[in-house]
Structure formats: structure tokens, C-alpha cells
Amino acid sequence: MTEKKEIRTRFAPSPTGELHIGALRTALSDFLYAKKNNGKFILRIEDTDQNRLVEGAVERFLKMLQWAGVVPDEGVVLDEDGKVSQDGECGPYIQSERLDIYKKYVQKLIDEGKAYYCFCTAERLDEMRKNQQVRKEAPKYDRKCLNLSKEEVEEKLKNGEKCVVRFKIPEGKTVFEDLVYGKIEVENSTVDDQIVLKSDGFPTYHLAVVVDDYLMKISHVFRGAEWISSTPKHILLYKAFGWEKAMPEFAHMPNILGKDGKKKLSKREGSVSVQDFKNQGYPPQAIVNFIALLGWNPKTEQEIFTMDELISQYDIRKVNKSGAVFDIKRLNWISAQHIRKMSIDEIYNQALPFLKEKEFYKSWNTDRETWSDKEKEEYIKKIISVEKDRLEKFDQIGESNQFFFSDPKNISSDDLRWKDSSDEDMKNNLQKAKKVLESISESDWELKNIEEKLLQAAGDKRGDLLFPLRAALTGEKKSPSPFEVAWALGKKESIKRIESVNSAI
Numbered sequence: 304m305t306e307k308k309e310i311r312t313r314f315a316p317s318p319t320g321e322l323h324i325g326a327l328r329t330a331l332s333d334f335l336y337a338k339k340n341n342g343k344f345i346l347r348i349e350d351t352d353q354n355r356l357v358e359g360a361v362e363r364f365l366k367m368l369q370w371a372g373v374v375p376d377e378g379v380v381l382d383e384d385g386k387v388s389q390d391g392e393c394g395p396y397i398q399s400e401r402l403d404i405y406k407k408y409v410q411k412l413i414d415e416g417k418a419y420y421c422f423c424t425a426e427r428l429d430e431m432r433k434n435q436q437v438r439k440e441a442p443k444y445d446r447k448c449l450n451l452s453k454e455e456v457e458e459k460l461k462n463g464e465k466c467v468v469r470f471k472i473p474e475g476k477t478v479f480e481d482l483v484y485g486k487i488e489v490e491n492s493t494v495d496d497q498i499v500l501k502s503d504g505f506p507t508y509h510l511a512v513v514v515d516d517y518l519m520k521i522s523h524v525f526r527g528a529e530w531i532s533s534t535p536k537h538i539l540l541y542k543a544f545g546w547e548k549a550m551p552e553f554a555h556m557p558n559i560l561g562k563d564g565k566k567k568l569s570k571r572e573g574s575v576s577v578q579d580f581k582n583q584g585y586p587p588q589a590i591v592n593f594i595a596l597l598g599w600n601p602k603t604e605q606e607i608f609t610m611d612e613l614i615s616q617y618d619i620r621k622v623n624k625s626g627a628v629f630d631i632k633r634l635n636w637i638s639a640q641h642i643r644k645m646s647i648d649e650i651y652n653q654a655l656p657f658l659k660e661k662e663f664y665k666s667w668n669t670d671r672e673t674w675s676d677k678e679k680e681e682y683i684k685k686i687i688s689v690e691k692d693r694l695e696k697f698d699q700i701g702e703s704n705q706f707f708f709s710d711p712k713n714i715s716s717d718d719l720r721w722k723d724s725s726d727e728d729m730k731n732n733l734q735k736a737k738k739v740l741e742s743i744s745e746s747d748w749e750l751k752n753i754e755e756k757l758l759q760a761a762g763d764k765r766g767d768l769l770f771p772l773r774a775a776l777t778g779e780k781k782s783p784s785p786f787e788v789a790w791a792l793g794k795k796e797s798i799k800r801i802e803s804v805n806s807a808i
């Protein structure tokens with residue numbers, strides 16, 4: 304009986320910027336697959352391109368993954384104090400700390416005649432490419448240095464000539480089965496003799512990714528579609544090292560497309576980093592749900608998924624080959640559904656930091672010096688329960704109902720008028736509404752009671768009673784119902800507002 308291979312997926316970002324929403328999608332696929340199969344999700348940092356490193360990027364990546372709930376089990380992780388650390392038996396998990404390992408494997412390829420030193424200068428390579436262009440040939444290294452004798456190579460190395468090491472692509476054809484794209488076939492003659500070791504002693508991505516995926520016992524490689532043309536090179540390296548049996552399965556994730564459905568989603572169209580979406584007040588559950596559905600269809604009616612549901616249902620093999628369009632309206636809808644499912648306390652905790660930044664909140668807060676923190680919290684929670692079903696993002700709290708935070712201004716009789724009722728009627732109706740509200744005691748000040756009593760008093764003339772009341776309480780043409788507004792404002796404030804418009808008209 305063959306032993307079942309442990310499922311080990313990895314996310315291997317280069318720390319060159321912020322975590323892109325497309326990268327989170329790859330990480331999520333890794334995470335879901337590992338969790339579903341009792342495997343491990345590993346995070347490795349690919350920093351072989353030292354010129355592109357961005358300070359603090361690793362920590363920010365990890366924080367964003369943590370925010371999204373896509374937390375690695377092994378590799379580069381955040382420790383209990385939120386500091387970047389490493390955990391696991393296949394480390395180090397940061398490529399710049401593994402240079403000796405790569406050199407050893409490059410040497411092995413050289414010793415076996417599967418790789419060779421190349422001393423060509425940048426000028427010569429430029430010249431070569433230009434000539435190839437003129438001859439309408441695909442740009443490819445012409446193997447000049449493959450013909451150097453052992454002695455010539457040794458001499459040049461002794462003289463300290465600048466050099467790289469190239470992998471000698473063998474003859475033949477490379478075929479693999481991509482879990483998303485299906486069978487891929489490439490003639491090896493079209494593949495360039497890839498550099499595996501750069502002149503600065505760093506490996507290239509191609510060498511490092513193969514050595515690491517092998518040594519870290521990775522069973523599945525999920526990554527962006529831009530890497531699909533690199534995979535044959537990697538497969539050839541696996542073969543050169545004699546590691547065919549340990550070859551992982553590959554799945555390339557189609558691009559996320561911008562509005563036009565053609566070009567890759569770019570910054571020009573708005574947010575692309577996970578941090579941007581967090582800053583805008585999307586709950587992480589919504590982002591995760593939304594990106595899981597990009598290009599994947601569960602083939603049921605279900606559209607709202609918890610992480611556990613995604614773990615059991617998500618299937619990378621069912622991801623659509625064609626790129627998925629990033630539809631912000633869909634994200635907003637999904638986000639609204641997730642917010643609806645949350646408790647008032649949870650929304651309060653998530654939304655308060657956003658609210659605290661708003662000018663309307665700041666001045667309201669300054670004016671409430673006699674209120675205790677508890678009173679303020681209760682008031683905000685009432686507003687949240689009124690707005691909950693209409694919220695798409697946490698930062699929208701209070702935004703379209705600012706009358707909760709300041710007195711309605713300059714209400715004219717026309718603002719209060721229901722159809723063609725007279726000023727007299729309006730006044731009477733406002734008086735009537737006021738009386739109804741006054742008749743409800745503070746302890747009975749519940750939404751249900753307020754609604755019941757007002758509807759009772761309105762009889763079949765709802766608009767006549769409720770329209771001016773709503774306008775008096777809010778000063779707005781559109782708002783939540785007068786019952787909800789009166790309930791949230793409280794008895795005293797509601798009556799005060801009715802009185803102040805009554806004396807103004």
C-alpha cells in the first residue's frame with residue numbers, strides 16, 4: 304500500500320509591496336485546500352530579487368492574512384506579540400537565508416553537466432537579441448558559453464570574471480496537467496536556458512522555487528496565471544535533480560480582470576490591495592467570500608459562505624479558466640449580507656474606529672460631555688440596529704443619517720408637507736404625533752410600542768401623521784421610518800425636535 308502524501312500547500316509572496324487582492328485569492332486557495340485535506344498551509348518569503356524589496360512588507364502581508372483569517376500553519380508567521388517569526392522543520396522559510404542551500408544544488412547541476420557558467424556581458428546579450436529580432440527569431444540565449452572548455456571556465460572564474468549559471472534545457476517536450484488549465488504541452492526547444500544563479504550569488508526565482516518546494520515537501524503549488532509559462536522550466540529542473548516522484552501538482556489561478564473584462568485589475572480602477580479594502584470598512588468575511596467566488600461557482604444557489612463552508616465546498620479544479628471580472632457591486636452586496644448576519648455588538652466594535660474619524664461624530668461627541676460612555680455606546684448601538692440592514696461597509700455608519708448626530712436644520716413647511724395638506728393640518732398632525740409619543744413612558748420606549756401607538760393614531764391616514772413627523776425628526780426627504788428614528792433618538796430628543804419645527808412654521 305502506498306503511503307498517502309501529506310497535503311502541503313504554500314503561499315510564496317515576494318515582499319515588494321502590499322498584499323494584492325489577487326494574491327489573497329491564491330493564499331485563500333492554498334489555505335482552503337490544506338484545511339480541507341488535514342494538511343498544512345505554509346508561508347515562504349521569496350526575496351531573491353533584492354532590488355525590489357519593500358521595508359515592512361512581510362509584516363504587513365502577515366497582518367493582512369491574519370485579518371482575513373487565512374493564517375499559515377508553518378513557515379513565516381506572526382508570533383503571539385505580532386512579530387514576524389519562523390516556525391517549522393523545513394526552515395529557514397525566507398529565501399535570502401537559504402543561499403548556501405541553493406549554491407549546493409546549483410553546483411550539483413554544474414557537476415552533472417546540467418548547468419553551465421555564462422560569462423556573456425549585458426552588451427553581448429543585447430546585441431544577440433537585436434540580431435535575433437532582425438532574423439525574426441524568438442529571443443533565446445545562443446549557448447555561446449556552453450562551448451567553453453573546462454580550462455577556459457576555470458581560468459575565467461580564477462580571474463573573477465562576472466558570471467551567471469544557466470540551466471541547460473534538455474531536448475524533448477514537457478507536458479503537465481494543470482488543475483485549472485488542463486493539459487499543457489511545451490516544446491523544450493522554445494524554452495530559454497534559464498539563469499539559475501545570478502552574478503550576485505542569489506538564485507533566480509526558478510531555481511529557488513523548485514529547491515524550496517522540494518525541500519519543504521510541497522504537494523500542491525497554486526499561483527497566479529502569470530507563472531504558467533515558467534512551470535515547464537520548473538518541471539525540467541525537478542527532472543534534472545531526479546525529483547520527479549516528489550513533483551507537486553500545479554494550479555494556476557486566472558487573473559482578476561478590471562471592469563472591461565479584458566485587462567488585469569489595476570490601481571487605476573480603484574482598490575487593489577487588501578489593506579485598501581480593510582480601510583474602506585469591508586468585513587474580512589465578505590472579502591474572503593467574494594474572492595472565493597471569483598471564477599468559482601459552487602453550482603448551487605448559495606452565494607454567502609462562511610470560512611468553514613468554503614473549506615468544505617471550494618474546489619480549485621472547478622475554477623474557471625477565463626479571468627473573473629472584479630464586480631464591486633457584487634462585493635458590496637456580499638458584504639451587506641455578512642453585516643446583516645452580525646450581532647450589534649460585533650458591528651459596533653468593527654465600526655466604531657471608522658465612526659471616530661468622522662467630523663459629524665467628533666462634534667456630536669464633543670457636545671455630549673454630560674453623557675457617560677455607556678450612554679453614548681447605547682445610542683450608537685441603536686443607530687446601528689436601525690441602519691444594519693442597509694449597510695454595505697462599516698464606514699457607512701451614520702453617514703447617510705447624520706441627523707442622528709446633529710439637529711436637523713432649516714426645516715420649512717414644504718419639507719413637512721404631505722401631498723397637498725394645509726399648514727394647519729400639518730401643525731395638528733405634529734401635535735397629535737407629539738401627544739402619542741408623550742403618552743409612551745420612558746420604560747416602554749420600545750420600537751414595537753412606538754410603531755403600534757403611532758399607527759393606531761394614524762388610522763387610515765398614515766401619510767398625514769407620519770410624513771411630517773419623519774421630516775421633523777430628520778429634516779431629510781429620505782430616511783429610515785419615523786418609528787425607528789424616534790426610538791433611536793429617544794423620547795426627550797424626539798419631542799424636542801417636534802417642538803422646534805412646530806414653532807418654526
Ligand code: GLU
Nearest residue numbers: 315316317349512525526
Ligand atoms: N514569488 C512569486 C510571486 O510573488 C510566487 C510564485 C509562486 O508561487 O511560485 O508571485
